[in-house]
Amino acid sequence: xxxxxxKPTRYQRTRKDHSTETAEDYVEAVAELIDANTQCRxxxxxxxxxxxxxxxxxxVARLVKQGLLRTEPYKPIELTLTGRRLxxxxxxxxxxxxxxxxxxxxxxxxxxxxxxxxxxxxSPQTVELFRRFVKRGQPNSSD
Amino acid sequence: xxxxxxKPTRYQRTRKDHSTETAEDYVEAVAELIDANTQCRxxxxxxxxxxxxxxxxxxVARLVKQGLLRTEPYKPIELTLTGRRLxxxxxxxxxxxxxxxxxxxxxxxxxxxxxxxxxxxxSPQTVELFRRFVKRGQPNSSD
DNA sequence: AAACAAATGTAGCCAACGCTACACCTTTGT
DNA sequence: ACAAAGGTGTAGCGTTGGCTACATTTGTTT
Ligand SMILES: [Mn+2]
Ligand SMILES: [Mn+2]
Ligand SMILES: [Mn+2]
Ligand SMILES: [Mn+2]
Numbered sequence: 001x002x003x004x005x006x007k008p009t010r011y012q013r014t015r016k017d018h019s020t021e022t023a024e025d026y027v028e029a030v031a032e033l034i035d036a037n038t039q040c041r042x043x044x045x046x047x048x049x050x051x052x053x054x055x056x057x058x059x060v061a062r063l064v065k066q067g068l069l070r071t072e073p074y075k076p077i078e079l080t081l082t083g084r085r086l087x088x089x090x091x092x093x094x095x096x097x098x099x100x101x102x103x104x105x106x107x108x109x110x111x112x113x114x115x116x117x118x119x120x121x122x123s124p125q126t127v128e129l130f131r132r133f134v135k136r137g138q139p140n141s142s143d
Numbered sequence: 144x145x146x147x148x149x150k151p152t153r154y155q156r157t158r159k160d161h162s163t164e165t166a167e168d169y170v171e172a173v174a175e176l177i178d179a180n181t182q183c184r185x186x187x188x189x190x191x192x193x194x195x196x197x198x199x200x201x202x203v204a205r206l207v208k209q210g211l212l213r214t215e216p217y218k219p220i221e222l223t224l225t226g227r228r229l230x231x232x233x234x235x236x237x238x239x240x241x242x243x244x245x246x247x248x249x250x251x252x253x254x255x256x257x258x259x260x261x262x263x264x265x266s267p268q269t270v271e272l273f274r275r276f277v278k279r280g281q282p283n284s285s286d
Numbered sequence: 287a288a289a290c291a292a293a294t295g296t297a298g299c300c301a302a303c304g305c306t307a308c309a310c311c312t313t314t315g316t
Numbered sequence: 317a318c319a320a321a322g323g324t325g326t327a328g329c330g331t332t333g334g335c336t337a338c339a340t341t342t343g344t345t346t
Contacts, residue, residue, distance in 0.1 A: 013259070107268070
């Protein structure tokens, strides 16, 4: 038998979301820190995520191995082209989720928090619906 | 100095969401399986989540220790009162998120998937906004 | 009753992501 | 130049959640 696809459960989708979540958040953070601060040091990342520098260091090492970041010992952290692209698309998606939550009436502080988790679980279809909703204010009629 | 609260980053909130996610999903699943099938066996849970029975077993053991589930060897899994309450509130929150996504135009299959991840990251304020949005039907209807 | 199938339990492995403690490198200030 | 401070690296530990392999118990079928 040629391996029936046996569609993954929705829980498997959520697990997959979580397995890419760290990479997404880190490249996004590196991009933001470079943008705001001209460079991104390990301590900056550790503080940004509220973790120890050891945790940040190990994660950075893995993302280097995955081709998203570039580092030299004791030097600031840089994005590869792939990393920069991923950061950009994550920032856009994140911002759409955040502004959508605000558009339906959430305060911006809570929107900051909620969108940080939600952003990794929205399908392209959902992002598109959010985007349209934000753009046109209220309506979401079918068109 | 008396330890300034030093508000947790939004990433710490997301990590906290994830740390309670498994418990929430499992009690919800146990409740649904009992409701649909009169009892919940370990294999049912393993299949439900798409994991091995070993993984399900270890998680069930931890939830027993946490007072959410009750088990006897080789017997079906039961909810404690605390577990049943948690299951109910999670089911309600999950259903609000799911029906909200449908209300803004998402197909129900994708809503099933997305809501499975999103449900754990919505603050009470956001749930309330979702609930109101669903209640007054499409945004065009006024009340 | 015996055999077989299914469910459950247990041992032991791996990876991710937290941490502390300590060592080493770099930068800064005197 | 050198000491202090700060940033980085590494060793080692804990928890969670995946897995395979194998043992044991339970249920079903002959
Ligand atoms: Mn983000
Ligand atoms: Mn995030
Ligand atoms: Mn869920
Ligand atoms: Mn999540």
